[in-house]
Amino acid sequence: MIQKDQQQIVEEMLQSFAEELGVSQISSASDIAIKCKVFAAQIEGIFYNQDYILKQAFPQTATEDKYLEMHGELAKKTDRKLSTPAVGGVFMGRKTPFLEDILIKIGTIISTDEESYRERITAVTTENRILKAGDLEVEVPIKTEMNGKKYNLEAGSLTVLVTPPTGIEYVRQDTFLKDGTDLEDFEVYRQRILKVKRNPERGGAPSDYEVWATSVDGVTFAKSFPVARGGGTIDILITTDSGVPSDKLVQKVQAYINEKRPTGADPLVIKPKLFMIDLDVQVIPKVGETLESIRSDIILSIKEYIQSVSIGGTIYKNAIINAIFETKKVVNAKIISFVEEEMVLKTTEVAKAGDINVHL
Template sequence: MSFKIPILSELNEQTQQDIINAGIPGIDITLKNSVIGTLGSVQAGISWQHYEFLDYIAKQAVPWTATDEYLAGWGELKNTNQKAPTKATATVQFSTLDGIIIPKGTIIKRPDGWSYVTLADSINNQALIQSVDSGSKGNAGQGINLTLGNALAGVDAKVTALTSITGGADLEEQEAYRQRVIEAYRISGSVGREQEYILWAKSVSQVSRAWIGRNGFGIGTVIIWIMCDDANISNNGFPVGTDGSATKEYRYNIASGDQLAVANYIWQKQPVTALIIVCSPIAMPVDFVVTDLGVSNTIENQNTIKAALIDMFHREAVPGSQLHPSSWERAIGSVSSVAHYNIVSPTQAIIPLSKGHLPILGKVTFKS
């Protein structure tokens, strides 16, 4: 049974009663503004602070209730650190007069005022830009309007993003970090189990989900499929880069982008004999037709249903595995504002997918 910490008013009542019970001559009651009554209230307050401090210490004594630097300390014991925020990047195209080079450090602006900076001098009027500030707010789609922060002679103010601006991630929320720390303690005592590869992959800032494929390219190979749901929203959460292995891995092609970040992180932690290949899943859109909504066929309800289906795919979809109709029935059924509905399509479980194919939400058609 858990210990109940008395509240301040209870401690004050107890202290006042203890003063009366002490048998001090002439004191059979404590008045609110009396000296002895005030001293009792002060003592109650000090006791309450002690209780609260002891409760705080107890919470920091185990990783599942620890907070802030104490949680970080528990994580450090298992080489599991809170994911730092990252900056979004993209390749952009400039329009210039012949021979003009856009210098490194040129500021690029988004319509909302968010700033990017070129990381090197332009080559063939192209350059890599990076968000000035960290965080997911730096991410944007390929069609975003960009302009020069300051005018440059012979350079058009309009800047074209040749790729989506991706890779920006916020500081990992403490509860998400706590779950990774707890997972690290649960799987301790071995090196090379599936859970460890997943934990390593999800330790990279932009990675939100990961799965393992044993011997995917032959004996001794380990495939790690990753998703970057928050960092790469404009790419439907799929990693931006090419599949492959770590920079120091000589037995396979070197990856790039998000895949390389994961491969290089795992390189120092993996068993020495394993050949790790980090891959992006192949999108397998699943279209839905939802009918018989009646008066519930509103834009708000449609968006809520889509959000519920997206959440279902995030939680339950696995590369190469099928989903059961009960999954999307539960997802749509959880929308309390929809009184009745009928899922016309898909009519059955998804056919088992080929290796590496990940089912995602496709087009959703609604009918009253």
């Protein structure tokens, strides 16, 4: 597209005036020159506006949320995926049996300990549960009150009963929360729109199932495996920002794909297998740092790297060490437990950090 700045427009206008008046040049102090500068500033704005409009006209170059979402609407209603809460389960109970049933109502609030966790994150129960008389504890489904992948809390994070039901003395979280996702990244959304446009539905091709699965809020990746269980079958593996999706999300994706599948097809939505990585890390802190002051930052950096490895990807020993040095708090680091230089995951495996022991 032709783009002209104010100075270029002024020069062209003055040249045209000079030609029309039959003079060699127009004085920069003349009324004509002053008016040309004023008009040129407005014309320059028109050029920029045309450039802006041209960018918004195509999904490859759109820069505004609303215009990219319009392109998504035209691409078989490819809506931008919204953020989702993290879900999971906790155990609520008491130290000694109670003589009567205890009702744990939907909406009961629990949270992290702000002092030890450094942030107060709340979650609520999503179903009524009853602790039977004589029992010590019962599992209760929950979801976080806020949406986002940061709320996929590790086991042991939720420890506080904010609105404790009468008779309940403690809450315990044995497993990490799942399915929490952020609002779909702008560039990720753009690529998903382009994929839909470039790969129109073909009556239930493997790529169709991947597009259908990744259109569901909470799903970040999908891979199809044709003829997985024999002729006419296809398995669709899905993952989330937390790695392994919840059963509820799997059921949601399965229901959506069942609506889209061609007659006679037998699709099955499956979870990846969780590959836990335990690490023994030896470090030498920088001067002024202590093991206690750097341990949590090192563990967080390692977890972020492991979480970034895609399903079926490769985990590199050097990358783990680099993640440690990125904290800028150590002068040396060594992975004791990671013997191989790299670890290749299977096509159905997703990595998750397990126990990380950081010591001197």
